[in-house]
Amino acid sequence: MDLRLYDTLTKQKQPFRPLDPSNVRMYVCGPTVYDYAHIGNARPAIVFDVLFRLLRHIYGAEHVTYVRNITDIDDKINARALELRGDRDLDVLEVVRELTERTYAVYQEDVAALGNLPPTFMPRATEHVPQMIAMIRSLIDAGLAYAAEGHVLFEVAKKADYGKLSRRPLDEMIAGARVDVAPYKRSAMDFVLWKPSDANTPGWDSPWGRGRPGWHLECSSMIEATMGETIDIHGGGIDLVFPHHENEIAQSEGAHHGHSLARFWMHNGFLNVEGEKMSKSIGNFVTIHELLADWPGDVLRFNMLRAHYRQPMDWTLAGMKESWDTLARWYDVAEPVTATRIGDGFLSALSDDLNTPQAIAELHKASPEELAGGLSLLGFNPISERLASKKSVDTVEISRAIEARNAARKAKDFKESDRIRDELLAQGIQLKDGPDGTTWEIKR
RNA sequence: GGCCACGUGGCGGAGUGGUGACGCAGCGGUCUGCAAAACCGUUUACCCCGGUUCAAUUCCGGGCGUGGCCUCCA
Numbered sequence: 260m261d262l263r264l265y266d267t268l269t270k271q272k273q274p275f276r277p278l279d280p281s282n283v284r285m286y287v288c289g290p291t292v293y294d295y296a297h298i299g300n301a302r303p304a305i306v307f308d309v310l311f312r313l314l315r316h317i318y319g320a321e322h323v324t325y326v327r328n329i330t331d332i333d334d335k336i337n338a339r340a341l342e343l344r345g346d347r348d349l350d351v352l353e354v355v356r357e358l359t360e361r362t363y364a365v366y367q368e369d370v371a372a373l374g375n376l377p378p379t380f381m382p383r384a385t386e387h388v389p390q391m392i393a394m395i396r397s398l399i400d401a402g403l404a405y406a407a408e409g410h411v412l413f414e415v416a417k418k419a420d421y422g423k424l425s426r427r428p429l430d431e432m433i434a435g436a437r438v439d440v441a442p443y444k445r446s447a448m449d450f451v452l453w454k455p456s457d458a459n460t461p462g463w464d465s466p467w468g469r470g471r472p473g474w475h476l477e478c479s480s481m482i483e484a485t486m487g488e489t490i491d492i493h494g495g496g497i498d499l500v501f502p503h504h505e506n507e508i509a510q511s512e513g514a515h516h517g518h519s520l521a522r523f524w525m526h527n528g529f530l531n532v533e534g535e536k537m538s539k540s541i542g543n544f545v546t547i548h549e550l551l552a553d554w555p556g557d558v559l560r561f562n563m564l565r566a567h568y569r570q571p572m573d574w575t576l577a578g579m580k581e582s583w584d585t586l587a588r589w590y591d592v593a594e595p596v597t598a599t600r601i602g603d604g605f606l607s608a609l610s611d612d613l614n615t616p617q618a619i620a621e622l623h624k625a626s627p628e629e630l631a632g633g634l635s636l637l638g639f640n641p642i643s644e645r646l647a648s649k650k651s652v653d654t655v656e657i658s659r660a661i662e663a664r665n666a667a668r669k670a671k672d673f674k675e676s677d678r679i680r681d682e683l684l685a686q687g688i689q690l691k692d693g694p695d696g697t698t699w700e701i702k703r
Numbered sequence: 704g705g706c707c708a709c710g711u712g713g714c715g716g717a718g719u720g721g722u723g724a725c726g727c728a729g730c731g732g733u734c735u736g737c738a739a740a741a742c743c744g745u746u747u748a749c750c751c752c753g754g755u756u757c758a759a760u761u762c763c764g765g766g767c768g769u770g771g772c773c774u775c776c777a
Binding site: 301303427565575 | 705706707708709714715716717718724725726727728734735736737738739740741769770771772773774775776777
């Protein structure tokens with residue numbers, strides 16, 4: 260089965276051939292740990308987890324390395340820590356540490372609840388500062404970076420193909436630059452590799468004074484540290500194309516004699532909520548954490564996979580409901596299956612640039628064995644209990660009511676039996692009479 | 704303003720130069736005391752205007768519309 264993936268750099272679907280089939284390497288930009296992750300953040304986590312699983316299926320589980328980083332050095336974190344401290348007598352650096360630890364822990368729980376496998380490595384920026392300093396040195400040595408006033412900047416003009424990923428000619432970007440140009444910059448587009456820290460900001464000693472790395476640097480550095488100079492796939496949200504990934508390319512290629520950073524660049528589309536862009540001011544900011552409080556993670560995951568990863572997607576409550584219904588029906592069919600298999604149509608859909616909607620369509624036509632196999636490959640464990648509502652219900656009470664109703668039905672006291680049924684329905688319990696007796700489910 | 708996506712039936716959502724994916728909803732039926740669930744069957748589509756072609760929803764050009772990036776952002 261030929262895997263084809265869309266590459267942002269060439270803007271084409273290309274056949275995927277790993278550099279080394281015994282070690283397929285993929286890196287995905289992870290979260291900045293300063294606040295709960297929102298459902299937009301869940302999309303790349305889920306999409307690239309599916310890709311991870313597909314690669315493991317094709318090349319063998321032990322032959323795929325998946326790295327997703329944790330950004331725990333960032334000015335948003337620092338700003339939040341200052342807010343949290345307020346005027347209390349606390350060490351801000353300590354608040355930063357607590358904030359990142361706590362947020363990191365919640366993130367790990369949340370993505371696991373979404374059915375994602377743990378990546379092979381989850382490196383953190385704070386653990387790679389020496390490597391970052393070393394990379395800055397290489398860039399200075401290569402004549403691509405310069406130090407000025409405690410900063411080190413990447414000199415974009417020195418890299419002839421800068422802008423190749425986002426397809427932005429350099430002169431146009433400078434003309435359109437809206438930022439105030441810092442006096443120490445040689446050009447408006449030059450970006451920061453290192454910047455000074457004050458007493459209230461985490462900092463590390465370096466040849467350019469106590470400071471901290473610029474955001475883009477950590478990914479370049481951690482890719483090098485965990486997987487080497489050139490990897491097979493680099494993924495992330497489409498909004499990261501510029502400037503983040505563009506700058507990663509500049510840094511990594513600059514520090515590695517022009518050797519390319521990634522052979523495939525993959526970007527997932529944006530997510531809207533009920534037709535609107537998610538934003539705190541509109542009040543439609545939905546976090547993974549709060550969603551998991553009343554929806555099974557499987558439902559959130561399935562909902563995400565109903566749209567192709569590159570398409571913009573609209574997250575809606577109606578869609579969640581539909582996802583739940585489909586999954587519930589499928590789990591009933593797949594749960595008793597013991598010998599699973601992967602259908603050809605299903606696999607070729609997935610192999611066509613991760614066409615999950617097509618793959619799902621194939622599952623609708625599949626045998627129970629293929630359905631179970633497909634669900635499993637997509638990261639679902641078809642165990643009906645996993646779909647149980649997070650709402651607490653008194654199952655003993657429900658069983659008793661069902662017995663009472665069936666007794667009434669037997670006695671042909673339909674007025675009473677319907678009364679019980681309606682009463683349960685009012686509580687959100689939907690009864691289902693089947694040939695093997697009565698079951699129930701939570702009505703959403 | 705620059706760059707880039709996208710526009711498919713009531714809804715979600717693939718795909719293709721020529722026999723109207725798939726799911727949900729709707730409708731008809733089986734089942735049921737009646738419903739629900741389940742199962743079987745089934746109606747509805749390709750933004751507008753040109754062009755290429757024997758043939759365009761699919762390719763090309765233009766228009767309109769929506770969204771993204773250009774500043775932190777998945």
